[in-house]
Amino acid sequence: MKRLPPTATLCLCALSFIVGRFIQQIPGLPQVPQGAQVTVRRSEQPGRRLLPEEQVLKRSGSNSDKKATYSSFEEAVANSEQLQTRPPVEVTGSGLGSEAYLTQPFQHLSWYPRTYLFPGFLTKKQSEQVVAAAKARLAPSALAVRRTDDSSKQENIRTSSGTFLSGADDKHGVLRFIEDKIALLTGLPASHGEPFNVLRYQLSQHYDAHYDVFDPESYGPQSSQRMATVLFYLTDVEEGGETIFPLEGKDGLQRLNGLNYKSCDQGLRYKPRQGDALLFWSMHPNGTFDKHALHGGCPVISGEKWVATKWIRDRCFSNNCL
Numbered sequence: 001m002k003r004l005p006p007t008a009t010l011c012l013c014a015l016s017f018i019v020g021r022f023i024q025q026i027p028g029l030p031q032v033p034q035g036a037q038v039t040v041r042r043s044e045q046p047g048r049r050l051l052p053e054e055q056v057l058k059r060s061g062s063n064s065d066k067k068a069t070y071s072s073f074e075e076a077v078a079n080s081e082q083l084q085t086r087p088p089v090e091v092t093g094s095g096l097g098s099e100a101y102l103t104q105p106f107q108h109l110s111w112y113p114r115t116y117l118f119p120g121f122l123t124k125k126q127s128e129q130v131v132a133a134a135k136a137r138l139a140p141s142a143l144a145v146r147r148t149d150d151s152s153k154q155e156n157i158r159t160s161s162g163t164f165l166s167g168a169d170d171k172h173g174v175l176r177f178i179e180d181k182i183a184l185l186t187g188l189p190a191s192h193g194e195p196f197n198v199l200r201y202q203l204s205q206h207y208d209a210h211y212d213v214f215d216p217e218s219y220g221p222q223s224s225q226r227m228a229t230v231l232f233y234l235t236d237v238e239e240g241g242e243t244i245f246p247l248e249g250k251d252g253l254q255r256l257n258g259l260n261y262k263s264c265d266q267g268l269r270y271k272p273r274q275g276d277a278l279l280f281w282s283m284h285p286n287g288t289f290d291k292h293a294l295h296g297g298c299p300v301i302s303g304e305k306w307v308a309t310k311w312i313r314d315r316c317f318s319n320n321c322l
């Protein structure tokens with residue numbers, strides 16, 4: 001067989017390279033799943049033993065030869081066998097339930113305080129839409145003032161900029177969507193939620209560890225309390241910007257004495273990933289204040305951090321109660 005001239009060989013190589021690139025870039029092609037990126041630092045407890053099902057999930061997730069075929073959790077469930085054997089049931093009650101499944105994986109991060117991660121709660125586009133809605137109205141963050149606080153000392157506690165947004169402030173309806181979805185996941189109606197507090201943290205900006213509940217001992221009697229908080233991470237952060245729970249863990253309260261509220265060295269840390277939501281409870285099931293729920297935002301070392309906070313009260317917080 002006659003050998004191809006060098007130019008033809010070169011052209012063929014270039015052509016196959018371009019075709020290869022094209023195939024790579026077709027949207028919707030399988031993505032290799034990312035391994036778990038949550039950094040959970042536990043100072044005292046060894047990790048919980050995995051259930052057999054979790055071990056299987058973990059194995060397939062870390063197998064780099066096996067490509068995930070779906071680009072969303074919904075798609076994966078819709079294409080699984082599960083819906084054929086377990087279709088949604090007919091909703092016969094009148095309690096505003098629905099005949100559709102929502103798909104949202106969750107990861108339990110702690111019982112002290114009760115903390116859950118919802119990976120991929122928002123899409124990239126939804127995250128960007130919330131940032132855009134907030135950008136228009138940024139103002140420096142205010143801080144609740146305790147009776148005994150000296151306002152001149154507050155300047156270095158919270159250094160982000162933020163704004164409040166309600167569902168009506170967003171023409172795309174993303175904020176409304178978030179409110180409805182988180183209400184269904186927590187069982188706490190959307191009417192119990194305060195407006196979103198959207199914050200931007202830039203280089204070295206942070207939020208010292210604090211509580212979201214207003215302890216009546218310090219703040220006086222309260223008509224309602226923030227019983228749960230959901231943090232929506234609207235951007236990835238190159239470095240730093242972790243959310244930290246310095247008193248996390250069964251014996252975490254032992255660290256309360258002499259705690260450095262600026263330190264990010266101890267406790268449970270979550271590194272922001274765009275679209276994830278982190279839920280934690282500030283109250284025990286019996287309605288008392290859970291002191292493990294102390295949390296803060298570590299300084300952003302590189303990049304920018306955008307986060308939306310939803311405080312959920314133990315009473316209806318609007319005039320549109322369920």
Ligand SMILES: *[C@@H]1O[C@H](CO)[C@@H](O)[C@H](O)[C@H]1NC(C)=O
Binds near residue numbers: 284285286287288
């Ligand atoms: C409420 O629950 C917490 C956590 O289980 C417990 O430590 C506390 O003693 C309980 N308080 C009351 C008043 O029942």
